[in-house]
Amino acid sequence: MRIAVIGAGALGGLFATLLEGAGHDVTVTARGAALSAIRADGIRLTGGFGDSHAHPRALERLTETPELALVCTKAQDAERAITDNAELLNGCPVIVVQNGLDGVRTAERILPNSDCFGLLVIVAANYTEPGHVTVTTVAPSYLGRGTGAVDGTTLRWQAILGPALHTRSLDNFVGAQWTKLVVNMLNALPAITGLSVQDVVGSAPLRRVLTASMRETVQSAVKRGVRFGSLQKLSNRRLRLFSHLPLWAGQVLPLRMRARMGGVPNLGSTLQSLNRGQRTEIDYLNGAVVREAALAGLPAPINALLTALVHEVEASGTHLTPAQVLARFAAL
Template structure:
């Protein structure tokens, strides 16, 4: 099958390499040093799903119409990338692999003739040098669309992709996007401190901040009428309970998430962007909670401050010591 991957970063690059290994004809979009590296030596994958060098076709924009396309850019780049490749993408099946809440809606608006579904990548991968991606925590990706049951088309797509990497089809995809948004709250702290996700969660003060930001996300979701989707042991009832437990007890949840990451240091995608000198997705992660909270009339002071601190690090290039972060983030 001819498969396109728009955005060959940590997630898109991993999927592209695995799809190539499964025997598909893969084209990726890339720019700059990444484009040059992939053209020169292929897309190199190692880590938790084994090693493979994928001789994929790499171009600044798609050169052929694919049978299936995955859009795996950063959330803030998605609309421009989709429109730039609209000639090749419209009329085909497009899977949007994105953090945040708006990716599928953006793709559907830009590609009215495409069949569009969403995917949540729960594995962790690092992309810190051109042409090279490393899977640090293997985990399934979740495929679906809307708030209803799994469709037959989603099941078909899951079967195709499962030949390359673990995929689970799930109902209530919108609710699952909110659950993933909550999981992504481990990203801000590494970006602020320069530490791994495991190190920040091990620090009592930083863990309390992460816990509170996650509790804010649950409360905002509840106010917006969201039924949280089930994935990786998290679901609606458990998350609603988490938001009501004392914060010290609620800190068990980020500890469990850190344990699932394993021993390999996980920098998180936001810190990886900072290390590469690229804009981060923070406005689509903690920032999405702030925006949705404003619509719902729910205060989100911790998420708001975390967004501000990530932007400060982006602007200054200076990571903050944990004690300073604890001092500056209001827990109430």
């Protein structure tokens, strides 16, 4: 099958390599150093899925319509990337591989003739350098759309992609996006401090802040009438219970997440973006919580400050110490 992968960062590089290894004809779009590196030496994959070396066709923009497209850019780059390729993608099935809540809706708006789906990815992958991806945590990915039961078209694509991408189909995909957003609260503090996710969770004071950001996320979703989808052993019932726990008890949630990561340092996608000198997707993670909370008539001061601190680090290029971070939160 002719498959286009839009964006060749950590997840785009991972999926392009796995798809080519499964026998698909893969084209990737990339820019700058990534485009040059892939054209010169392909994509090297190491870590949890084994070592492999793919040589997909690499372009700045698509030149022909694929049979399937995966949009693997960061959330803040999705609209531009889809628009740049819209003439060839409109009418093609599209799977959006992104954090946050807006990716599928963005694709549906720009590509009204396309069947659009979302893919939730739990795999932890580091974009080591252009053309090189290292997988630190292996996990399945989850395909779906809407708030209802899985439909026949979703099952068809799951059957095609499943062997290569370890894909499962998922009911209540929108609710699962919210569940993944809770998980993605792990990203902000590593970006601010430069510490790994494991080290952040291992610090009791930082873990308290992290737990508070997760609780705000869940409380905002509940107020917005969201029914959480089941993902990573998190369910609607468990997350609603978590939203009522005191912070000292709620910290079991990030501690369990850390236990599933293993010992290889997980930097989180937001810190990886900062390390590459790129804009982060924080406005689509913690920033999304702030917007959704406002729509629900709730404050979200923890997530608002986390968003602001990531932007400060983006602007200054300097991480904050844990003590500096905690001093800022003490002012709340």
